[in-house]
Amino acid sequence: MKIAIIGAGFTGLTAGYRLQQNGNSVTIFEKSKIPGGLAIGYKKNEWDWTLESYYHHWFTNDKHILQLAKELEYPVIIKRPKTSSYIDNTIFQLDSPLTFLQFPKLSLFARLRMLFVLGLLRIDPFWKPLESVTAAEFLPKSLGKKSYEILWEPLLVNKFGEFAKKISLAWFWARIKKRTPSLAYPVGGFLSFAGSLAKKIEKIGGKIIYNVQIEKIISTQNGISLGSAYGIFDKVIVTLPSFNFVNLCPDLPETYQKKLLSLQGLGAITVVLRLKNKLLKDNTYWLNICDTHAPFLALVEHTNFMDAKHYNNEHLVYLGNYLPQNHNFFSLSDKDLLKAFLPYLEKFNPNIKKDIIGVDVFKTPFAQPIIPINYSKNLPSFSTPIPNIYLANMQQVYPWDRGTNYAVELGEKIAAFIQ
Ligand SMILES: Cc1cc2nc3c(=O)[nH]c(=O)nc-3n(C[C@H](O)[C@H](O)[C@H](O)COP(=O)(O)OP(=O)(O)OC[C@H]3O[C@@H](n4cnc5c(N)ncnc54)[C@H](O)[C@@H]3O)c2cc1C
Numbered sequence: 001m002k003i004a005i006i007g008a009g010f011t012g013l014t015a016g017y018r019l020q021q022n023g024n025s026v027t028i029f030e031k032s033k034i035p036g037g038l039a040i041g042y043k044k045n046e047w048d049w050t051l052e053s054y055y056h057h058w059f060t061n062d063k064h065i066l067q068l069a070k071e072l073e074y075p076v077i078i079k080r081p082k083t084s085s086y087i088d089n090t091i092f093q094l095d096s097p098l099t100f101l102q103f104p105k106l107s108l109f110a111r112l113r114m115l116f117v118l119g120l121l122r123i124d125p126f127w128k129p130l131e132s133v134t135a136a137e138f139l140p141k142s143l144g145k146k147s148y149e150i151l152w153e154p155l156l157v158n159k160f161g162e163f164a165k166k167i168s169l170a171w172f173w174a175r176i177k178k179r180t181p182s183l184a185y186p187v188g189g190f191l192s193f194a195g196s197l198a199k200k201i202e203k204i205g206g207k208i209i210y211n212v213q214i215e216k217i218i219s220t221q222n223g224i225s226l227g228s229a230y231g232i233f234d235k236v237i238v239t240l241p242s243f244n245f246v247n248l249c250p251d252l253p254e255t256y257q258k259k260l261l262s263l264q265g266l267g268a269i270t271v272v273l274r275l276k277n278k279l280l281k282d283n284t285y286w287l288n289i290c291d292t293h294a295p296f297l298a299l300v301e302h303t304n305f306m307d308a309k310h311y312n313n314e315h316l317v318y319l320g321n322y323l324p325q326n327h328n329f330f331s332l333s334d335k336d337l338l339k340a341f342l343p344y345l346e347k348f349n350p351n352i353k354k355d356i357i358g359v360d361v362f363k364t365p366f367a368q369p370i371i372p373i374n375y376s377k378n379l380p381s382f383s384t385p386i387p388n389i390y391l392a393n394m395q396q397v398y399p400w401d402r403g404t405n406y407a408v409e410l411g412e413k414i415a416a417f418i419q
Contacts, residue, residue, distance in 0.1 A: 003236070004027050004233040005027070006028075006239060007028075007030060009035075010037060010197075010404045012028050012030070012037070013194060013201065013411065014408045019419070022415070027209060028208045029214050035198040038367060039052060039056050040194075041053060041192070042191070046314075050189035052189065053270065053362035055298075055300040057305065058403075059405075060183070065404050065405040072197060075187040076186055078184045079182060080183070084288070085151065085288045085289075087151075091280070096181060097115055106150065113143065117143050118143075130168070134373055136165045161266070163266075168372055171371040171399065214226050214227070214248060215248065239392055243261060245391055246261060249384075252386065256384065259380070267364055268321065268368065269323060269330065269362070271334075271359060273316070273318075274316060274357040275317060277355050278303070279317050279352070280301045284301065285302075295319075295340050296319040296320060299320075303315045303316050338359055366394075379395075
């Protein structure tokens with residue numbers, strides 16, 4: 001079969017790899033000049049490794065992508081970096097039962113209660129009964145109001161903003177269940193890993209066409225057309241967010257379009273700081289900002305996870321945010337965005353300005369699906385109302401939170417589905 005795939009993120013690349021391996025003739029169309037999608041990376045001349053535009057790592061139980069790395073003989077580093085939370089201007093390491101037990105902001109009873117509830121969620125294999133309740137309803141009642149208000153509510157509000165109260169407990173369960181103390185990272189960065197998968201696809205005869213933004217998908221008598229320049233395909237897989245799919249495919253019935261458009265999501269902005277010195281001197285890699293007035297929700301010091309020597313000894317720090325597409329941060333210049341973040345950053349180092357070698361800003365309109373209660377009822381399927389046009393995107397990842405591991409799983413599943 002002649003199969004077209006739109007998007008060379010990890011879903012499109014994996015689907016393309018498997019379908020080509022199975023004897024099909026695959027062409028992947030990608031609007032960017034490189035593969036990787038949201039896990040895309042970049043490299044300064046001085047660096048040996050690439051760096052993700054948006055912070056990325058794997059959990060050690062991300063079996064789909066780790067298995068793929070093994071299959072490609074791609075080296076992966078596993079380490080145990082420190083995760084902490086910033087509460088009332090203080091950094092608290094909170095990444096193990098012991099560190100939770102030592103957390104001084106809660107009574108011993110509250111700490112034990114929180115550990116008990118989180119432990120129950122971790123061992124609970126059944127997410128389905130949890131999806132009819134919101135995290136905001138369940139957590140204060142089960143963990144205790146104070147634990148919720150200090151630790152979990154700020155995280156939900158910072159991540160989901162106006163949607164925070166709607167997020168399903170199944171989403172929270174998945175986050176707690178999947179977390180592993182050690183994390184994994186592909187040697188050379190995610191771009192390098194995506195590049196090696198892309199090369200493998202090409203080596204077995206698949207085509208990847210970069211710098212092409214598909215603008216229309218039309219079903220014709222002879223097959224599916226993506227524009228006269230590209231020929232006709234037997235099947236097309238779309239890996240873009242649902243609203244993009246609706247725009248590309250005007251022939252989709254109105255009720256189906258409405259269903260897809262009812263699935264909401266947030267965009268993301270990261271500011272990457274290249275610093276002369278380490279910012280978080282306690283070696284924290286991931287710092288959750290438990291302060292709803294902060295201009296960013298996470299501070300991720302990548303070089304407290306991967307060695308700074310791969311980046312010319314620069315210390316690389318992400319300031320991350322998930323925001324609705326109409327948030328004013330999307331229209332700020334890079335300079336003004338940094339200006340908005342600097343006063344908060346100075347809490348960590350009053351002289352940070354002198355430390356900055358460079359700043360890179362990345363913005364994307366769709367990065368995090370909103371998972372409300374009973375999401376399983378609204379999950380779009382691979383088949384669409386138009387025969388031979390298929391959808392495989394982040395909004396179908398459930399109950400797990402989206403990630404490259406699930407993009408690989410999705411790619412494998414759609415390949416098996418249409419074979
Ligand atoms: C801030 C942030 C942090 C994250 N952290 C992690 C993490 O730590 N670990 C992890 O595993 N995952 C993480 N993720 C999630 C992960 O990046 C995504 O789940 C995954 O990359 C999704 O892959 P995908 O192929 O489904 O979609 P995408 O990566 O979105 O791929 C879609 C592709 O389609 C292309 N495209 C769009 N429109 C067109 C068009 N019209 N024509 C042609 N091409 C088009 C895009 O350029 C893109 O390459 C994070 C994401 C963000 C934003």
